[in-house]
Amino acid sequence: xxxxxxxxxxxxxxxxxxxxxxVSRALNNNPRISKATRKAVLKVAKDLNYQPNNIxxxxxxxxxxxxxxVVPTANRAFFSSVVRGIxxxxxxxxxxxxxxxxxxxxxxxxxxxxxxxxxxxxxxxASISKNTLDFEHFKKAQDRGxxxxxxxxxxxxxxxxxxxxDDYLGAYKVTEHLIEQGxxxxxxxxxxxxxxxxxxxxxxxxxxxxxxxxxIIDELIVESNMQLEDGRxxxxxxxxxxxxxxxxxSASDYGAMGAxxxxxxxxxKIPEQVALAxxxxxxxxxxxxxxxxxxxxxxxxxxxxxxxLFFKQIKAGNKKELPQKTVLKPxxxxxxxxxxx
Amino acid sequence: xxxxxxxxxxxxxxxxxxxxxxVSRALNNNPRISKATRKAVLKVAKDLNYQPNNIxxxxxxxxxxxxxxVVPTANRAFFSSVVRGIxxxxxxxxxxxxxxxxxxxxxxxxxxxxxxxxxxxxxxxASISKNTLDFEHFKKAQDRGxxxxxxxxxxxxxxxxxxxxDDYLGAYKVTEHLIEQGxxxxxxxxxxxxxxxxxxxxxxxxxxxxxxxxxIIDELIVESNMQLEDGRxxxxxxxxxxxxxxxxxSASDYGAMGAxxxxxxxxxKIPEQVALAxxxxxxxxxxxxxxxxxxxxxxxxxxxxxxxLFFKQIKAGNKKELPQKTVLKPxxxxxxxxxxx
DNA sequence: TTGATAAATGCAATCGATTGCATTTTAGTA
DNA sequence: TACTAAAATGCAATCGATTGCATTTATCAA
Numbered sequence: 151x152x153x154x155x156x157x158x159x160x161x162x163x164x165x166x167x168x169x170x171x172x173v174s175r176a177l178n179n180n181p182r183i184s185k186a187t188r189k190a191v192l193k194v195a196k197d198l199n200y201q202p203n204n205i206x207x208x209x210x211x212x213x214x215x216x217x218x219x220v221v222p223t224a225n226r227a228f229f230s231s232v233v234r235g236i237x238x239x240x241x242x243x244x245x246x247x248x249x250x251x252x253x254x255x256x257x258x259x260x261x262x263x264x265x266x267x268x269x270x271x272x273x274x275x276a277s278i279s280k281n282t283l284d285f286e287h288f289k290k291a292q293d294r295g296x297x298x299x300x301x302x303x304x305x306x307x308x309x310x311x312x313x314x315x316d317d318y319l320g321a322y323k324v325t326e327h328l329i330e331q332g333x334x335x336x337x338x339x340x341x342x343x344x345x346x347x348x349x350x351x352x353x354x355x356x357x358x359x360x361x362x363x364x365x366i367i368d369e370l371i372v373e374s375n376m377q378l379e380d381g382r383x384x385x386x387x388x389x390x391x392x393x394x395x396x397x398x399x400s401a402s403d404y405g406a407m408g409a410x411x412x413x414x415x416x417x418x419k420i421p422e423q424v425a426l427a428x429x430x431x432x433x434x435x436x437x438x439x440x441x442x443x444x445x446x447x448x449x450x451x452x453x454x455x456x457x458x459l460f461f462k463q464i465k466a467g468n469k470k471e472l473p474q475k476t477v478l479k480p481x482x483x484x485x486x487x488x489x490x491x
Numbered sequence: 492x493x494x495x496x497x498x499x500x501x502x503x504x505x506x507x508x509x510x511x512x513x514v515s516r517a518l519n520n521n522p523r524i525s526k527a528t529r530k531a532v533l534k535v536a537k538d539l540n541y542q543p544n545n546i547x548x549x550x551x552x553x554x555x556x557x558x559x560x561v562v563p564t565a566n567r568a569f570f571s572s573v574v575r576g577i578x579x580x581x582x583x584x585x586x587x588x589x590x591x592x593x594x595x596x597x598x599x600x601x602x603x604x605x606x607x608x609x610x611x612x613x614x615x616x617a618s619i620s621k622n623t624l625d626f627e628h629f630k631k632a633q634d635r636g637x638x639x640x641x642x643x644x645x646x647x648x649x650x651x652x653x654x655x656x657d658d659y660l661g662a663y664k665v666t667e668h669l670i671e672q673g674x675x676x677x678x679x680x681x682x683x684x685x686x687x688x689x690x691x692x693x694x695x696x697x698x699x700x701x702x703x704x705x706x707i708i709d710e711l712i713v714e715s716n717m718q719l720e721d722g723r724x725x726x727x728x729x730x731x732x733x734x735x736x737x738x739x740x741s742a743s744d745y746g747a748m749g750a751x752x753x754x755x756x757x758x759x760k761i762p763e764q765v766a767l768a769x770x771x772x773x774x775x776x777x778x779x780x781x782x783x784x785x786x787x788x789x790x791x792x793x794x795x796x797x798x799x800l801f802f803k804q805i806k807a808g809n810k811k812e813l814p815q816k817t818v819l820k821p822x823x824x825x826x827x828x829x830x831x832x
Numbered sequence: 833t834t835g836a837t838a839a840a841t842g843c844a845a846t847c848g849a850t851t852g853c854a855t856t857t858t859a860g861t862a
Numbered sequence: 863t864a865c866t867a868a869a870a871t872g873c874a875a876t877c878g879a880t881t882g883c884a885t886t887t888a889t890c891a892a
Contacts, residue, residue, distance in 0.1 A: 156635060160847055169872050174849060201635065204609045205550045209877045216547065216610070224590065225571030233565065234592070246606055249565065249590035251578070265587055268545045268556070294497060294542065330885060394838035407778055414780065434775035437748055439755065499878055512841050515879060547878035550847045770849060 157198040165194050177202070208270065211466035216246050217460065218266035222254045222303075227433050229277065232301060235369050236275060243461065245272070245468040252279040263287040264294075273297045273460045278305065280343050280375075282438020297463040301456050302447070303345045312475040313452050317347045320445040320480035321354025324399050324427045327443070327482060329362050331490045333397035333425055337370040339384050339405040351401045351429065370395050374405070381408020389416070396424060397488070403428035403435050403444055410438060410487070426487040440486030447476050498539040506535050509554040518543070549611065557587050558801065559607035561617035563595045563644075568774050569790050570618065573642060576794020584802065586613070593620040604628040607637075614638045614801045619646065621684050621716075642797050643788070644686045652800040653816040654660060654793050658688045661821035662695025663785040665740050665768045668784070668823060670703050672831045674738035674766055678711040680725050680746040692770065694740045711736055724751020730757070737765060738829070744769035744776050744785055751779060751828070761771070767828040781827030789819050 154233055159173040164332035166173075168187065175185045176191035178387055183191075194200075208214040217240055221229040222354045237247050237440040248271065252259035258382065264287070266274055274291055285308045288298050292310070299311035328336050339357045352371075372387060379405060389393055389412070400406035406428030420426050420440055427443040428435060435442035455476050463473070500514040507514075509528065517524045524532075535541075549555040558581055562570040578588050593600035600620045603816065605628070607615055615632055615771035619641065626649045627638050633651070640652035669677050679696045682689040693712070700707050713728060715721035722745060729736055730753070741747035747769030754761055761767050761781055766783040769776060776783035796817050804814070 155669075159850095160786055160848075170849075171851075171873080172871055174851085175871085178850085182870065187870080199631075199634075201605075202609050203611060203848055205546055205552075205555065205611045206877090207850070209544075209546045209550050209879095210850050212877070224565045224574065224749070225568045227566045230564070230566030230571070234594075237592070246589075246610065247591075248587075250588075251575070253575075264542075268543050270546045290540075293540075315828065324853080328668060434778050437752075437775050439780040500880095501878075510882075511879075512843080513841055515881085516841090519880085521858090528840080544878055548880070550849095551878080551880045553847070646840065 156203070157200045158203065159200075161198055162194045162200060165198070166190055166240065178471050197347055205353060212270075213271045213272050215244060216248055216269070216271045217457075218248045218250060218262075218269070218271035218274045220250045220252055220259065220262055220266075220274065222252050222277060222279050224249055224251050228430055228447055230304075231449030232277075232453035235450040235455075236457045236460075237453075237459070238414055238450075239454050239457035254279045254281065256282045260287045263291055267291055267294060271296065273299070273464065275299045275301065275456045275460060277301050277303045279303075279312070280341070280345065283344060297460060299456050299459050299463070301452055303347055305344075305346065309473050311456075311463060311473045313455045313459060313478070314347070315447050315452070315478045315480040317350035317480070318354040318357075319333045320429065320447075320482070321351035321399070322358045322402070322454075323480075323482045324429070324443070324445060325358035326362070327484060328397045328399060328425055328427060328488060329358065329364065331397075331421070331425055334364060334368065335351075335367065335393065335395045336364070336397040336399055337372065337388055337395035339372050339374065339376055339381065339398065339400035339402065339409070341401060342373040348401055355399060355475070376400060376405035377404035378408045379412075381405035382412050383408075385409035385412040388473070394424065397421075397426070398424060399427045399429075401429050403430045403432040403442065406444070406487075407438065410440075410442070412458060421486070421488050421490050425490065431483055435483075438487075442484045443488035444483050446481040446483050448480065451478060497544070498541045498543075498817035499544065499595040502539055503532060503535045503541060506539070507531055512814060522567045550552045553611075554613050556585060557589055557610070557612045558798075559589045559591060559603075559610070559612040559615045561593055561600065561603055561607070561615065563593050563618060563620050565590055565592050568645075569771055569788055572790030572830075573794040573797070576791040576796075578794075579791075579800045580795050580798035580802070595620045595622065597623045601628045604632055608632055608635060612637065614640070614805065616640045616642065616797045618642050618644045619686065620644075620685065621682070622660065624685060638801060640797050640800050640804070642793055644688055646685075646687065650814050652797075652804060652814045654796045654800060654819070655688070655817075656788050656793070656819045656821040658691035658821070659695040659698075659825070661770065661788075662692035662740070662742070663699045663822045664821075665770070665784070665786060666696045666699035667703070668825060669738045669740060669766055669768060669829060670699065670705065672738075672762070672766055672829060675705060676708065676711065676734065676736045677705070677738040677740055678713065678729055678736035680713050680715065680717055680722065680739065680741035680743065680750070682717055682742065683714040687689045689742055696740060717741060717743035717746035719745050719752075722746035723753050724749075726750035726753040730759075735765065738762075738767070739765060740768045740770075742770050744783065746769045747783055747785070747828075748775070750779075751783070752828075762827070762829050762831050765832065772824055776824075777826070779828075784826045785824050787822040787824050789821065792819060 159170045163170045163173045173191050176188040252264045291298050301313040304312045340352045372384040398409050429445045430442045431446040435444050500511045503514045504511045514532050515531040591603045681693045712815040713725040715725050726733040739750050771787045772785045772787040776785050
């Protein structure tokens with residue numbers, strides 16, 4: 151079969167000597183259609199191998215039933231789990247999800263949002279890229295009536311739904327745990343960017359130190375992009391200090407991994423000499439030796455909540471209900487790298 | 492601004508006292524439009540914050556400029572890198588990419604293909620799920636005139652573009668390398684499913700043994716799904732044999748990782764007592780201790796080739812050019828887990 | 833100035849599904 | 863049988879951009 155000409159509701163209508171309206175209603179389970187007709191339509195639809203054209207429907211309805219999701223990179227387990235959570239809810243409600251990657255690039259992010267708007271997605275769920283400083287593109291989406299929900303890396307500079315974990319609490323817990331293990335000179339890897347999450351983690355770290363009467367030592371706070379290589383460099387830097395830290399809490403698992411590599415190469419014992427903790431519970435953290443203490447971000451839940459928030463906004467429609475902010479409680483995952491016991 | 496009513500080419504036309512046709516042509520750089528008009532249109536478009544409605548265009552043109560990509564899971568680094576490669580080429584040609592996950596589930600895969608067809612994607616690039624045994628859904632897409640390109644996990648049961656690495660060669664190289672390291676009882680973790688890649692890797696392993704006059708020992712070939720847990724179980728099984736293997740080549744990195752954990756727990760030295768190698772070059776393989784020997788699959792390249800193949804098919808149009816098959820040469824990555832001395 | 837081209841723009845149909853408002857058919861009642 | 867309400871179906875416009883085929887306007891040579 152060539153199958154070139156795709157069959158439409160008109161083809162079905164023709165075959166049954168009825169109109170496209172009836173076919174449309176039959177396919178959409180409109181109660182105004184008799185059972186007999188509906189049945190006949192369904193049969194012919196099947197026979198003709200009918201495939202609905204969502205594009206036509208979307209044009210007519212003004213809604214595509216597609217949610218655009220923008221993540222920095224899909225291969226970070228955290229992000230892809232969030233997507234999974236979103237999909238779980240969305241698919242149930244017959245929505246599809248487009249995943250787009252910004253590759254941590256502001257321009258690409260802007261382009262992506264534009265592309266999604268042109269594609270007439272019904273909403274956008276995004277985690278902003280690290281070097282995004284302005285949010286006009288999101289505002290633009292909202293002005294167009296496309297709801298926006300931000301997760302994890304969010305901002306208060308625009309009024310959107312927000313879903314995040316309590317980064318402050320997560321960091322506080324980690325730091326407290328390290329202190330309980332007897333650590334007194336705890337270093338911290340952080341990122342100098344504007345995104346809240348790193349600022350909050352830093353605050354959590356600082357407050358935990360203060361609350362436990364530990365001195366805050368500026369030279370133990372190292373800024374970088376916190377990828378593997380950065381973690382290595384940061385650790386090397388710390389090891390050049392007159393007095394070593396006895397623990398490192400990195401706001402990223404990758405940063406912690408870099409530190410671990412350096413420590414192992416120098417045969418410095420983890421956690422005895424230097425305890426180690428990361429943040430995000432990337433899957434590899436349970437594969438390292440020693441396994442890495444970290445903070446789980448409830449990624450699937452986060453995705454689900456995002457989707458729920460989105461659908462709430464959809465339902466609310468024009469009634470400008472205040473966009474909601476949901477904060478999830480993260481979970482401390484204690485593993486070998488910090489457990490002196 | 493309410494911004495509720497989105498501006499269309501008609502709004503622009505109205506403002507300029509011209510017709511929508513002219514606006515459309517102006518926006519599309521049609522040479523039949525005078526520079527003056529084009530300029531005016533562009534200005535008004537900007538002033539009115541015009542956002543093209545791709546859905547309308549897609550309906551009229553019969554093409555959405557969207558490629559649907561179906562992967563088992565987006566969080567496997569391999570798959571997300573392939574997607575990245577696809578995007579690189581696609582974006583250049585002004586195509587967008589929808590990423591869908593089948594979660595290794597046949598039914599979900601079928602549904603996804605259906606959804607993509609309804610969304611009228613211009614093509615589908617997919618890696619089939621592990622438990623997919625029939626390929627009617629892909630055939631259906633082709634019958635509808637939607638080109639299909641399969642990558643990595645492909646099949647010869649339908650005529651499509653195919654992009655893969657030479658799994659046979661990769662496996663052969665790994666095995667040969669292990670033999671060169673002096674290993675003589677090399678075990679292999681494989682997957683009993685129909686997908687070619689695992690069969691090819693098994694063949695590569697077997698041939699390498701034969702070519703080096705090593706005995707093929709059935710009990711050293713262990714079948715499983717090759718996730719972490721499976722790897723652990725398989726390794727446990729091997730360690731119950733009267734004579735241990737002196738190397739394990741797992742067709743999956745996760746399987747190898749499971750084996751590594753068990754070996755380490757039992758204080759069996761890697762690679763001295765048992766050498767270890769995986770397949771796929773998942774990022775975590777460079778984080779383990781010892782780092783894991785594996786095979787790189789040229790993921791980005793694979794993605795690019797997929798996209799190129801797709802565009803070739805698009806251009807070819809009806810002229811049923813034979814779908815092409817591209818085989819990439821994988822690269823052996825030797826790391827600590829297999830390097831004796 | 834007058835044609836005759838070329839250049840610029842307009843008209844109207846089209847893509848396929850949906851839906852408000854008829855209209856027709858059926859069922860039920862008096 | 864006549865009539866009415868309810869049920870089933872049809873009509874035609876709509877969503878927004880595109881495009882083949884006019885039609886109008888500008889340009890230039892004779």
